[in-house]
């Protein structure tokens with residue numbers, strides 16, 4: 001996972017869990033800085049010049065969130081909502097522009113209740129401040145044959161992660177996290193507490209992938225749980241350029257999305273002169289090896305590459321770079337604190353071998369830069385584009401993340417230039433019109449809202465919004481126009497309200 005990779009590159013000590021006993025803290029409070037940085041993952045946004053909140057409200061009950069909205073509106077203070085603090089641009093706890101705002105921090109709202117006796121299958125209610133690692137652990141400890149399809153980094157906050165979709169190692173079998181959300185509790189811009197029945201289907205559609213911070217504060221989510229086998233197989237196979245990495249990656253592009261079974265998810269991490277093929281198969285090694293041997297013989301995968309384990313152990317294996325200590329999934333402070341910049345693309349037509357040689361040349365220029373390629377296809381591609389706001393479904397072969405990091409605050413410009421130049425180079429080989437991007441891999445380079453008469457404009461939002469949401473952007477803006485027409489919940493890339501119908 002990115003977590004494993006970045007931790008390996010910058011092993012900075014973890015921040016202690018902060019004293020969250022104070023429900024409100026202001027810059028004058030002794031623990032303000034420790035609470036502010038507690039779950040902030042990108043050190044870029046913890047500098048002296050960062051625009052910080054005037055107050056952090058750590059809620060433990062729905063009524064606190066409702067009061068924050070009512071009080072914020074009355075006093076002209078906007079809110080930024082933070083669950084796990086992983087936003088790539090730090091928008092859950094800082095503003096890119098001069099702005100007076102408070103943070104509503106949900107880190108202490110993290111109950112998880114699993115029900116295995118429901119008529120329509122097993123479900124769980126999970127609060128937004130829980131991490132996905134806590135969710136995996138709680139579900140599997142209740143019943144080891146149950147799991148949940150979400151992201152690879154165990155400390156991801158459920159609130160922000162589900163708000164943007166949630167891709168992960170089981171998406172080819174089960175789709176995104178939001179494909180399994182069946183109910184939610186939300187505080188809207190009027191401070192009302194709503195569930196699916198009272199919010200209505202348009203708003204319920206929008207919060208399942210339309211991006212965090214747009215429509216209110218989602219306090220908790222009811223999700224359907226999925227079946228996992230008693231034994232799964234993981235492998236991590238590194239191949240250098242000399243061992244044929246370019247040929248294998250070139251072929252993997254179609255094989256990973258269209259020729260491997262849905263139970264198999266094989267992602268690729270490219271760094272330096274090497275490609276690492278990391279896979280989760282929902283079954284035993286002997287069942288999948290013959291398929292890999294016939295579809296991707298160039299990889300030369302053997303039984304000794306396979307590691308069989310429980311599904312829960314595999315979630316730890318992926319998150320902690322091979323360590324299968326499952327209780328670590330409960331540790332919300334295990335994260336890294338690095339300086340990094342990420343951009344994303346989707347690929348619908350396989351990229352030629354010659355271009356992969358060039359991409360490896362780019363990687364040779366930046367030792368800490370890497371690419372993560374995650375296959376789509378399978379179940380995720382069968383869901384209609386408009387079923388949820390996440391539009392990158394049928395026909396997508398894989399998503400690319402371009403990631404670069406650096407060790408100290410003043411060393412970032414070379415790394416940032418590298419990732420931006422590589423992204424420009426890749427423009428000719430990836431999706432176009434729009435050039436697609438993933439909202440959960442937030443990137444302010446692709447556009448920011450313009451605010452006119454205190455409302456974000458639809459035209460400025462369209463520039464980045466079509467990339468994240470394709471044809472679903474207009475519907476999202478219409479829902480925003482219905483539920484928050486004065487644009488109270490907003491940030492630099494929030495859905496602008498559209499007051500005419502879609």
Ligand code: FDA
Nearest residue numbers: 083084085086087092151152157159160161167212213218
């Ligand atoms: P954070 O608290 O920063 O919130 C992110 C956004 O959502 C902000 O705009 C925030 O205001 C809003 N928000 C948060 N909680 C909300 C709530 N309860 N109601 C309304 N709005 C809310 N993604 C992925 O799909 N698969 C993956 O495997 C990974 N892996 C990964 C690894 C690492 C190391 C990082 C840093 C990030 C990822 N991501 C990812 C991206 C991740 O899904 C994305 O950053 C999520 O928004 C993180 O949610 P958090 O709650 O942690 O962030």
